[in-house]
Amino acid sequence: MKRILLTSIAIALLTPATFAKLNVVATTPDLAAIAREIGGDKIELTILAKPTEDPHFVDAKPSFIVKLNRADVLIEGGAELEIGWLPKLLEQARNPRLAAGAPGYVACAHNIQMLEVPATLDRSKGDIHAAGNPHFLVDPVNGKIVAQNIADAFCAQDAKSCEAYRANLKKFADRIDAKLVEWQKALAPFKGQQVVAYHNSWPYFGERFGLRIDLFLEPKPGIPPTPAHLAEVIAKMKADKVQVIIVDPYLNRRTAETVARNTDATVVDVAQFPGGVKGTDGGYVQLMDYLVNSLARALGEKK
Ligand SMILES: [Zn+2]
Numbered sequence: 416m417k418r419i420l421l422t423s424i425a426i427a428l429l430t431p432a433t434f435a436k437l438n439v440v441a442t443t444p445d446l447a448a449i450a451r452e453i454g455g456d457k458i459e460l461t462i463l464a465k466p467t468e469d470p471h472f473v474d475a476k477p478s479f480i481v482k483l484n485r486a487d488v489l490i491e492g493g494a495e496l497e498i499g500w501l502p503k504l505l506e507q508a509r510n511p512r513l514a515a516g517a518p519g520y521v522a523c524a525h526n527i528q529m530l531e532v533p534a535t536l537d538r539s540k541g542d543i544h545a546a547g548n549p550h551f552l553v554d555p556v557n558g559k560i561v562a563q564n565i566a567d568a569f570c571a572q573d574a575k576s577c578e579a580y581r582a583n584l585k586k587f588a589d590r591i592d593a594k595l596v597e598w599q600k601a602l603a604p605f606k607g608q609q610v611v612a613y614h615n616s617w618p619y620f621g622e623r624f625g626l627r628i629d630l631f632l633e634p635k636p637g638i639p640p641t642p643a644h645l646a647e648v649i650a651k652m653k654a655d656k657v658q659v660i661i662v663d664p665y666l667n668r669r670t671a672e673t674v675a676r677n678t679d680a681t682v683v684d685v686a687q688f689p690g691g692v693k694g695t696d697g698g699y700v701q702l703m704d705y706l707v708n709s710l711a712r713a714l715g716e717k718k
Contacts, residue, residue, distance in 0.1 A: 437457060445699065454583075483504055494529060522564075544636045548616075550615075562587050598703060609627040609628075613631065626710070
């Protein structure tokens, strides 16, 4: 008995040094889902934004500062997605490990082919996509690039587990490659069709799967719909027979429903984040499954 007790004390004392997990903070649930695929049980993971929260306007809690202060790695989207709330938190967290350029800081936009980068920087009209469209992770090919960025950072911070991170990366990338064939096939019959979105979060998804998601209920990203703008959208939808409107959980579904009533369109609930809509909390692949299938279904019914 005594020996067992001593052994367990010895193990307990050894644990932090020998098996310390990498302490990771991810800003949004999609980045966190991919970090989990790569890090598995070798990381301690904190997610700041809720899956039903607008990633541009996250409710910054004081507890976030503590989490950021203790983190070894910070994973953010970059491309100004979090610019409205994260810099203030980082300033207060005073953690040099997460400073821009430090190995613990991961901007996932690294190596992403950004869409809609403005030729001239003009924030005066209130457009919050001033560094290009930051919603790149709903393209599964970008999902693989983000996974690579995360694996590189984990390896740099935790060399002893690098082999495991690399193996997980390969597994994830292989799974995406296999699924991509299936997803492309499901949406192939709707190539070139137009879909209306509330917020301009879907150009990468549209480009990957051959849909035009380029008409929005918001007059500009971050600017709420106005009656005049909605009237214009309704006229365009009628003229071009656009029949599906997609809405993220943190946006005003009733506005979309009003437009749908005027155009005989269907409202489809979508999310950029696993867990943002029902049946998607299983992770990144499950979310993509949901997005592809629910759009294929809605477009198919309207054919
Ligand atoms: Zn946006």
